[in-house]
Amino acid sequence: MKIKIIIVATILSVTYGKARAQQEFKNIDAWLNKHTHEMGGRAILLVYQDGKVIYNHSVNDMSMKQKFVQRMVAEKQGKTADLDDYNVKTRAAIASCSKWLSAALVMTFVDEGKLKLSDTVGKYLPVLSQHGKGHITIAQCLSHLTAIKAAPLKQNLQEMKNISSMDEAIQDIAILPMEGEPGKVFHYSNAGLQIAGAVLEKISSKNFETLFAERIARPLNMQNTDFGKKKVALPAGGAVSTPQDYLNFLVMILNKGTFNGKRILSEASIAQMQINRITPDVKVAYSPAEAGNFGYGYGEWIMGPHTVSSPGLFGSYPWVDTQKKYAAFLMTFYLKSDGRQARYLELKKLVDEVLQ
Incomplete structure (x- = not known):
């Protein structure tokens, strides 16, 4: 009799758990339905936990105006506008989500002993020494602590x-x-990672695009991710990726450096990347409004004691929760950043509730 009671209780518990999860996933569905229009008209969210994707939902709510803009942009580029629903293989520019990828690439060289975080950039790039910037370290390049007064992100992209x-x-x-002493001023920009990318090219005698393909993209099966294959890579914002590809990267971060049993980064490097470098003695010269009071590590924002992220200018939002042990990626494409941080936090809260 006791065994039957236990079995029935177990079945009821599992059934209740599934029903509750389905109901709460419906809340996430509703959130996407409500907010997708203001996030460019198209969105897709993937959530990964316990070795599998547990949520995959896309919404297409493009207005006539949004479709018109997409057609105009495509026409200027000599392309045909893609107005289809987003899916796991949709390729799109991910802007500053690129920073996380590039910082990870730099850390592969650190793991191999070919580069030290304490190395000064003048050692590899003499022109920086000639202009008083040779003492900036690789660590400072990865954490926006170079103290270089860079141009606004959009202007830099144009240049x-x-x-x-x-x-x-x-x-x-x-x-x-310069706007202060390296290590003492935080200025979110493209400069530091551009310098780090140049250092990698000097060390390896290979271009940044090739290094990324060899050390990150191929090992992580990111078949549709690159840095635009242009003359000069933009490590801080030039990547194009897909939801599935980027999720593979997040899984590696979640798994403390491994993917499908392969070691991509050391646990030590993953830990170093997740330490907040915006300490009380650091002056914040510029930080995006949507970043709020988040901290910053190497190529990634520290959203709290257990969450790291690297949102992009076009609205895509990747994150890893190391406490609840899951990873998620929201792909969108829009420029208006009003209310983004609130939406990010609201969405994460809904996902967290499902995964309690």
């Missing part, structure tokens, strides 16, 4: 279109003014 070599990109950074 990069006219750059024909990595050396030229570094020469332009070399002449920028």
